Amino acid sequence: MPIRFIRALVLLVALGSMAPLAPALADVTVIGDDAQDAFVGTGSLLLPGSMYEQGRGEAAECPGCSWRAVLQCEMTTAGSCRGPARLCGVDGKWLRIYVRRPGGPEIDLGAACFGPSGPVSRDDAEARIREVVREAVPTLEPTRQPASGVLPHLPVIFDARQSAGTRTSEHDIVGLPVALSVTPRWLWDFGDGARILTDVPGGRWPDRSVSHVYDRAGAHEVRVQAVWSATYVVDGLGPLLVEEPVVQEADLPVRVGEGRAVLVR
Numbered sequence: 001m002p003i004r005f006i007r008a009l010v011l012l013v014a015l016g017s018m019a020p021l022a023p024a025l026a027d028v029t030v031i032g033d034d035a036q037d038a039f040v041g042t043g044s045l046l047l048p049g050s051m052y053e054q055g056r057g058e059a060a061e062c063p064g065c066s067w068r069a070v071l072q073c074e075m076t077t078a079g080s081c082r083g084p085a086r087l088c089g090v091d092g093k094w095l096r097i098y099v100r101r102p103g104g105p106e107i108d109l110g111a112a113c114f115g116p117s118g119p120v121s122r123d124d125a126e127a128r129i130r131e132v133v134r135e136a137v138p139t140l141e142p143t144r145q146p147a148s149g150v151l152p153h154l155p156v157i158f159d160a161r162q163s164a165g166t167r168t169s170e171h172d173i174v175g176l177p178v179a180l181s182v183t184p185r186w187l188w189d190f191g192d193g194a195r196i197l198t199d200v201p202g203g204r205w206p207d208r209s210v211s212h213v214y215d216r217a218g219a220h221e222v223r224v225q226a227v228w229s230a231t232y233v234v235d236g237l238g239p240l241l242v243e244e245p246v247v248q249e250a251d252l253p254v255r256v257g258e259g260r261a262v263l264v265r
Contacts, residue, residue, distance in 0.1 A: 038095060039069040044122035046176060047097065048112050049235035050084075055097075055109035056237050060122060064102050069095040069119050072111055088113035095119070120174050125234070126242045128173050133182055133230055133246045136169065138162050140226045140248040145205055150256045155211045158252075160186050160201035160224055179233040184226055186210070191220030191254065201226075214256045222252040 045059040045067060059067070072094045073081035085094040096111040097119065138161075144150075145157040166183045186202070189195045190212045202210030214220065226248040231239040 037068045038071040038093060039118035040067070041119075041121065042066050045097070045099070046120045046122050046125050046174075046234050046237075047109065048114070048176070049237070050112045051097075051110050053237065055107075058107065059097065059099055059109060060234075060237060060240060062099060062101060065099050067097065067099045067119070069093075069097055069114070072096050085111075085113070091116060093118065115175055120176060122240075125174050125176070125178075126244070129178065129180065129230060129232060129242055130244065130246055132169075132171060132173070132180065133228055133242075136167070137182070137184070137226070137228055137246065137248070140224065140250045142202075142222070142224050142250050142252045144222075144252060144254065150214070150254055152214055152216055152256055152258075155208060155213050156254060157205055157208060158188065158202045158210045158212070158222070158224070159204055159207075160210075160226060162186075162201045162226060164200050173234075176234050178235075179238075180230060181232065181239070182228050182230045184228050187225040187227065188212075189223045190214075191222050192218075214254075217256045217258045220254045220256065222254050223249065224252070225249050 042065065044062050044065070047056045047059050049056075059065075073085055081088065081094055088094050092113045092115060094111060095114050095118065097109040098106050099109055100106040141161050143159050143161060145159075150156055162184065164184065166181050168179065168181050171178045171180055183199075184201075185197060185199050187195065187197050188210060192214060194212060196210070198210060200209045228246040228248075230242040230245065232242065233239050
């Protein structure tokens, strides 16, 4: 048998024996990068109450920070997690959180159990809080007195038909317990250049807390904004201010007529 044919046959046999090994390469599991970073990001974080309060405060007030969450152990591997990490459950992740302020050193804030999506961004939590506020606040439906026959130099009384004071409520937001406080203020633009900002909604006669006197006849477009500012305590940390308030707007046309003197016998 020719030597070339023998060498080719040996090569084919060798390649055939290696073929079953190929599928095993697809079973490799990669978590984050080489440093086992399960999650990375920038901005402030809302960490669970099981972590140290000082570290939670650092993470919550750090809009320019970069952070990373390092996977400490695999919940699916028997004996991999020890101590408190064993209570995390198969759906949880035991993560150690590192935070770095711009130009500063990296700080180890400790470890805790997190859900499958990892640490909670403060921006994401506050976006959900604003949704909760929008759903909860009453409709802005302003009225005025008199409803018609408005005259110069006589007061027009306005009412936003909402209530003053702080509203409190309890929620579960992005997996964290949140105690929410919402306080309204009202900005009135009377359409003639006059504006007021007040913490009362107005009312009906004889309540003149929100009223305005027009100097001359004409058509005016009154606009009112109800500005709902929110603070919250998340799992014992806070209060934290929601940076962007919820704003409602409504318009109310006012036509001021001519005042005429009438001679009465």
